[in-house]
Amino acid sequence: MRRTLSIWFFLVICTIKSVLALSSTFSWEELIQQASEEALRGRYQQALEKLQIADETGEPRDFRYYWILGKSQKGKGEELEALKSYETSLRLNPDQTKLLEEMTDLYDSLRFPDKALNTARVILSRDPENRNLRYKALLWASRIGDIEYYKATLKELESSNPYLAEEQALLDEISGFQKSGKIEDSIARCKRFLPFFPRNKNLHRLCILSYKSKDSNLYEEGLLQRANIFRDEPIFHHILSMEYLDQRRFVESAALARRALLLSLRKNLFPDKDYLLPLRRYYIQIGSDSGILGTELLEEIIRTKKSPSIDEWNVLLKHSSFSWEVLAFALRSVAETEPEESALIISKEWKDMYKNLKVAELEKDLSRYAGPYSLDKTFQFYLETGYSLAEME
Numbered sequence: 413m414r415r416t417l418s419i420w421f422f423l424v425i426c427t428i429k430s431v432l433a434l435s436s437t438f439s440w441e442e443l444i445q446q447a448s449e450e451a452l453r454g455r456y457q458q459a460l461e462k463l464q465i466a467d468e469t470g471e472p473r474d475f476r477y478y479w480i481l482g483k484s485q486k487g488k489g490e491e492l493e494a495l496k497s498y499e500t501s502l503r504l505n506p507d508q509t510k511l512l513e514e515m516t517d518l519y520d521s522l523r524f525p526d527k528a529l530n531t532a533r534v535i536l537s538r539d540p541e542n543r544n545l546r547y548k549a550l551l552w553a554s555r556i557g558d559i560e561y562y563k564a565t566l567k568e569l570e571s572s573n574p575y576l577a578e579e580q581a582l583l584d585e586i587s588g589f590q591k592s593g594k595i596e597d598s599i600a601r602c603k604r605f606l607p608f609f610p611r612n613k614n615l616h617r618l619c620i621l622s623y624k625s626k627d628s629n630l631y632e633e634g635l636l637q638r639a640n641i642f643r644d645e646p647i648f649h650h651i652l653s654m655e656y657l658d659q660r661r662f663v664e665s666a667a668l669a670r671r672a673l674l675l676s677l678r679k680n681l682f683p684d685k686d687y688l689l690p691l692r693r694y695y696i697q698i699g700s701d702s703g704i705l706g707t708e709l710l711e712e713i714i715r716t717k718k719s720p721s722i723d724e725w726n727v728l729l730k731h732s733s734f735s736w737e738v739l740a741f742a743l744r745s746v747a748e749t750e751p752e753e754s755a756l757i758i759s760k761e762w763k764d765m766y767k768n769l770k771v772a773e774l775e776k777d778l779s780r781y782a783g784p785y786s787l788d789k790t791f792q793f794y795l796e797t798g799y800s801l802a803e804m805e
Contacts, residue, residue: 440471447480456487475504479511486514491522509538516545525552526787529561543569547607554640557788562643566610573608582609586618590625598622599630610641631655636784639668646675646687653690666694667783673737677744685714691737706735719745722758734766 438446447462459480466477482497498515502508512531519528529552532545539545546565553562575582582605589598602619609615616638623630635655639648653668669690676683688707695703709728713720720728725742732738742762746755 438465440466440469443469444474444476444480448476451480451483451487454487456484459484475501475508477501478504479508483514486518491518494518495522509535516548520548520552525555525784528552529556529558533561543607547610550610551637551640554643555784555788557785557790559790566641569607569610575605575608579609579612583612583614583618586615586622590618590622595622595625599626606637613638613642616641640784644675646672646679646683649675650687650690657690657693662694662697664783665690667786669694670736671783671785674740677740681719681744681748682714682717685711688714688737702733702735703737706732706738709735710737710741713741719749722746722750725762729762729765734762734769739763739766 443462443466447459447466450456450459450462463477463481463484467473478497478501482494482501485491485497486494495515495518498511498518501511502515512535516528516531516535519525519531529549532549532552536542536546536549546569550562550565550569553559553565582601586598586601589595589601598618599622602615602622606615606619616634620631620634620638623634632652632655635648635652639652642648649668649672653665653672656662656665656668669687673683673687673691676687688710692704692707695707709732720742725745728738729735729742739762743759746758750758
């Protein structure tokens, strides 16, 4: 028994000594350097182990520690934890452009366009010639509704374009790559030149065709970029809405469809009935009889191209339980057909009734949390805000 205890005690002492030796073999600086090298090689678990040993030295953690920790967490798929570590590192040392770039990419992948734009603007203040990042900032600004920055960035990109005279030649080159099956070359040219020609619709079309041939995620991103840049054109939002519908992402499809419908109503009192299709499918999916009825009533109005009277709109609104789509059409119609003062009074009455009837639904309005424009407060998705369609410029 004593011999067994002695052996056990000897092994414990040896283990403690080996651990102490391991933790004290290298200095804090050496361990941080080793951890950094492991993280850069993609050996994230080993990097974390080095950091753990560094903690045992008793030295305080610095900004480098949290950068390595964040990079390793990101590499292991712990993206939200990585963000926390990155933010801590940045607080300890704000002068880290490389870290800001990593944070910007991470914010983008996590769909935080507002935060991505904030970090991008800091980087651009230090590196104003970074056109690719400025193009991304343009997209993020559109998504969150920062119209002033969106317009200024668009102007800046288009006013300093060294390839302006080569525009048609570039389009022909990309088209040639596509026809010959050189999709990788086509995609490379698209990514390079979209920041120089952000509003060239033919370039976007060619890029989207190339993306579709290569990767579904890239294709979706191409559709989204085009919608972001042409933020006032309903057709591009409708196309993206239909893509989400094909993927059976009904909530996102409906959120984009609502935007497409409102954009279309700003241009036309009787928009194409296809704009109602994703919304009808959404209502079928969630079993909303009033939503389905509302889209059917509007399809008939579009087919006949007859604008109902105020009394008829009142009947349709009540019959559809104040369907969102019916209200949108009614507000557009009254703004077009009634004197301004009368239209404002009627619109306010309808919107007040809508709010009273839909108070529970407003808190979970799909446009508040779904789709790429959920943070855009400049565009009035929510009819309860008190603005009419005519005021949404």
